[in-house]
Amino acid sequence: MNQQRPPTPYSATDAIAMLLADHQKVRQLFREFDQIRTQRDEADLKAELVEQLCGQITVHSKLEEEIFYPAVRAAIDDDELMDEAEAAHAGVSDLIRQIETLEPDDExxxxxxxxxxxxxxxxxxDEENNLFPKARQAGLDLDTLRGEMDELRQELEGEGGSQPAPRAAPGEQGGSEKPSGS
Incomplete structure (x- = not known):
């Protein structure tokens, strides 16, 4: 019996497109953080953005570490590139752990x-200029990888509760809209 997957918030057609959309979402969260970082009266919004940012990066990293990277490592002959990507994730994870111990008003x-x-x-x-092109050239089934990554994302977001909808940056309307392609 072939079950249809529920629609996802991604308009991506494959695993790389999904990861690229995540990159855009993270960049947007950093921009929003920059807009409010110096405003003392925005401590709650700052805390919410930091939580969203760390959550988004953590889920994205798990998708890559558990599904995407192993498939790419098996398909390409570039252990150094893969080792560097994994080392970058370790450094980012350490920073996220540090951030999670800080209070929103901590200097x-x-x-x-x-x-x-x-x-x-x-x-x-590094991913967009080196890793992703090599993954595409390797002939991986990126549609199947996307499906696996989608399932893991739903599982991970279910564990930690769904991430709150992004809020509008100061001076913008709305904020509850679903990000397109992320």
Whole structure:
């Protein structure tokens, strides 16, 4: 019996497109954080954004570590590239653990989120310019990988509760809309 998957919030057609959409979502959360980081009266919004950011990165990392990276490692002959990607994830995980111990009004939170952003931007660049093209060229079944990643995402988000809907940046309307392609 062939069951249809419930629709997902992704318009992506394959695993790489899904991961690219996640990258865009993380970049947007960093931009929103930058807009409010110096506003003392926005501590609650800052805490919510930091929680969303850390949650988004954590889920994305698990998708890559448990499904995408093993498939790519098996398909390409570049252990160094894969080892670097995994090491980048370890560094990001350490920073997220540090951030999660800080209070929203802690003076270190802005600096630690900035370091996280730098590491994430470098990692995204490495993936988008090196890893993803090699994965596409390897002939992987990226549609099947996306399905597996979708299932794991639903499981992970179910464990931690669903992530709150993104809020509008100061001065913007709405905020409860679903991000397109993320």
């Amino acid at each position: 270190q939170i802005d600096a630690t989120v900035s370091v996280l952003r730098e590491q994430i931007e470098q990692h995204i660049s």
